[in-house]
Amino acid sequence: RKEVEQDPGPFNVPEGATVAFNCTYSNSASQSFFWYRQDCRKEPKLLMSVYSSGNEDGRFTAQLNRASQYISLLIRDSKLSDSATYLCVVNGRDSSYKLIFGSGTRLLVRP
Amino acid sequence: DAGVIQSPRHEVTEMGQEVTLRCKPISGHNSLFWYRQTMMRGLELLIYFNNNVPIDDSGMPEDRFSAKMPNASFSTLKIQPSEPRDSAVYFCASSSPTGLQGLNTEAFFGQGTRLTVV
Numbered sequence: 001r002k003e004v005e006q007d008p009g010p011f012n013v014p015e016g017a018t019v020a021f022n023c024t025y026s027n028s029a030s031q032s033f034f035w036y037r038q039d040c041r042k043e044p045k046l047l048m049s050v051y052s053s054g055n056e057d058g059r060f061t062a063q064l065n066r067a068s069q070y071i072s073l074l075i076r077d078s079k080l081s082d083s084a085t086y087l088c089v090v091n092g093r094d095s096s097y098k099l100i101f102g103s104g105t106r107l108l109v110r111p
Numbered sequence: 112d113a114g115v116i117q118s119p120r121h122e123v124t125e126m127g128q129e130v131t132l133r134c135k136p137i138s139g140h141n142s143l144f145w146y147r148q149t150m151m152r153g154l155e156l157l158i159y160f161n162n163n164v165p166i167d168d169s170g171m172p173e174d175r176f177s178a179k180m181p182n183a184s185f186s187t188l189k190i191q192p193s194e195p196r197d198s199a200v201y202f203c204a205s206s207s208p209t210g211l212q213g214l215n216t217e218a219f220f221g222q223g224t225r226l227t228v229v
Contacts, residue, residue, distance in 0.1 A: 034217065042222075043202060043220035043221060043222055043223055044154070044202075044220050045220070046217040046218075049217070087154065089218075098156065098159060098166075098167055099144060099156065099159075099204075099206070099218050100156060101146070101153065101154040101156070102153070103152075103153030103154070104153060104154070
């Protein structure tokens with residue numbers, strides 16, 4: 001089993017739609033969680049950290065469910081510019097410097 | 112800050128040749144990561160360093176791969192001899208532990224080296 005698993009997609013949605021991605025992780029001791037965004041032929045960049053209480057940044061909302069070991073990303077009012085691959089990232093107490101990336105979920109927003 | 116700097120940006124080499132990828136992390140960051148990305152396997156962690164010391168190299172595919180970090184501002188990833196299946200984009204990233212638990216904040220990535228072995 002992979003340490004971090006994501007649905008590869010692609011998710012193909014119209015502009016203005018709401019779309020949600022989930023990610024599951026295997027290490028119950030994991031302490032830090034992130035969503036990264038990667039555009040085609042570019043490097044990954046931090047989109048947002050994921051806090052235990054959940055957090056929101058504009059149209060983006062991240063949630064953490066420790067009991068079920070998954071994190072989610074919700075994008076409201078999708079824009080064409082949101083088209084990218086979204087990577088779930090996890091690290092852990094027992095390997096605190098190790099950042100493990102999921103394979104990513106591809107999002108395509110169409111006009 | 113110039114960010115994480117990787118060189119070269121592109122490398123095309125013949126099978127059997129030695130390849131050296133270079134990385135300069137962000138000044139003040141003491142964690143450095145080497146990742147490999149392919150369509151089939153996604154982004155894989157190869158090795159990471161903390162304070163110039165290799166902490167976990169379990170992701171290094173085989174003995175043909177080696178990585179060094181002689182000082183806080185420079186790291187190399189070497190493949191010798193290279194094979195066509197090593198073709199991928201290799202990313203270097205750096206980060207700085209923070210907080211009581213010493214967990215990382217975000218990792219900043221370089222632009223990557225696109226390696227093609229023919």
